[in-house]
Amino acid sequence: MFSRILSFFYSHPCSHCGHLDFLSNRFGVCIHCIRKRRKFQRDHFDPSVCSVCSHKREEGKDCAFCSSRFVFFSRLEFLHYRFPWEKETFQMCKFQKERLLSFYFALDFRRKKISKRQIERPDAIVFLPSGDLKSGRGYHPAEILGKRLALKWKIPILPGVRKASHEKQSGKMYRERFFHAKKAFLFRKNDRMCNGIHILIIDDIFTTGASLNEVARLYLENGASRVSCMVLLINEGD
Ligand SMILES: [Zn+2]
Ligand SMILES: [Zn+2]
The missing domain is CATH 3.40.50 (Rossmann fold)
Structure with a gap:
């Protein structure tokens, strides 16, 4: 039910994983994928550039x-x-x-x-x-x-x-x-x-x-x- 209400207001699922949330509607990518990328970026940040x-x-x-x-x-x-x-x-x-x-x-x-x-x-x-x-x-x-x-x-x-x-x-x-x-x-x-x-x-x-x-x-x-x-x-x- 909740997801149906969600999809009524928000119509743009994450273009990577298909999950639908506020952020996927806003940016095209969902919160999980955004978090994953931020974590990766932090873990792999290398100052020797x-x-x-x-x-x-x-x-x-x-x-x-x-x-x-x-x-x-x-x-x-x-x-x-x-x-x-x-x-x-x-x-x-x-x-x-x-x-x-x-x-x-x-x-x-x-x-x-x-x-x-x-x-x-x-x-x-x-x-x-x-x-x-x-x-x-x-x-x-x-x-x-x-x-x-x-x-x-x-x-x-x-x-x-x-x-x-x-x-x-x-x-x-x-x-x-x-x-x-x-x-x-x-x-x-x-x-x-x-x-x-x-x-x-x-x-x-x-x-x-x-x-x-x-x-x-x-x-x-x-x-x-x-x-x-x-x-x-x-x-x-x-
Ligand atoms: Zn996603
Ligand atoms: Zn260079």
């Missing part, structure tokens, strides 16, 4: 990501490690434009150390164009995060670079991604307003960093003084 790209690195060794290429952004922040079960949830968020899940992925951003961490207030935010957006007003999985940050820092969201190629990055080999990213983005004329400012690029997921790195390079080339990145999820061990 690279100060530039936030990847884990072995003690006493150089960061594998940063030393394997030119890194154009000066800092990468992420909200979560991506859990295996979140892969599907995330795809749902991306392809079915589940706006609800975008709230879920932005959930812990306040209590996370974003304000305490070294990320300085940028001057403007841009979104990395999402490869799967259809033409027209698209929806970005990191939209909620971007808007909250813009509000918090009282900074504008700039239009950002345009996608030049409609090929998808996902599914490509590591090496291919780097070659592909090089010609994937176009700098817009009106982006010249980024002269001398600190840009924060926001994206949904960090896999190889090829796109983020290339867009960071474009902004630096066109006058930005500094580029930082923030992503919702980071892939561990990819």
Whole structure:
């Protein structure tokens, strides 16, 4: 009976386990799954991360990501490690434009150390164009995060670079991604307003960093003084 009343008012079951509660209705994921993720995050928190790209690195060794290429952004922040079960949830968020899940992925951003961490207030935010957006007003999985940050820092969201190629990055080999990213983005004329400012690029997921790195390079080339990145999820061990 209770669950029937619940489903009358709340209609969105957890996209991971199907459980229905207040939080699943609100964020697309239920309280149990949210608790599980928080516990995991606490238990696995490792302070020995690279100060530039936030990847884990072995003690006493150089960061594998940063030393394997030119890194154009000066800092990468992420909200979560991506859990295996979140892969599907995330795809749902991306392809079915589940706006609800975008709230879920932005959930812990306040209590996370974003304000305490070294990320300085940028001057403007841009979104990395999402490869799967259809033409027209698209929806970005990191939209909620971007808007909250813009509000918090009282900074504008700039239009950002345009996608030049409609090929998808996902599914490509590591090496291919780097070659592909090089010609994937176009700098817009009106982006010249980024002269001398600190840009924060926001994206949904960090896999190889090829796109983020290339867009960071474009902004630096066109006058930005500094580029930082923030992503919702980071892939561990990819
Ligand atoms: Zn659940
Ligand atoms: Zn690094």
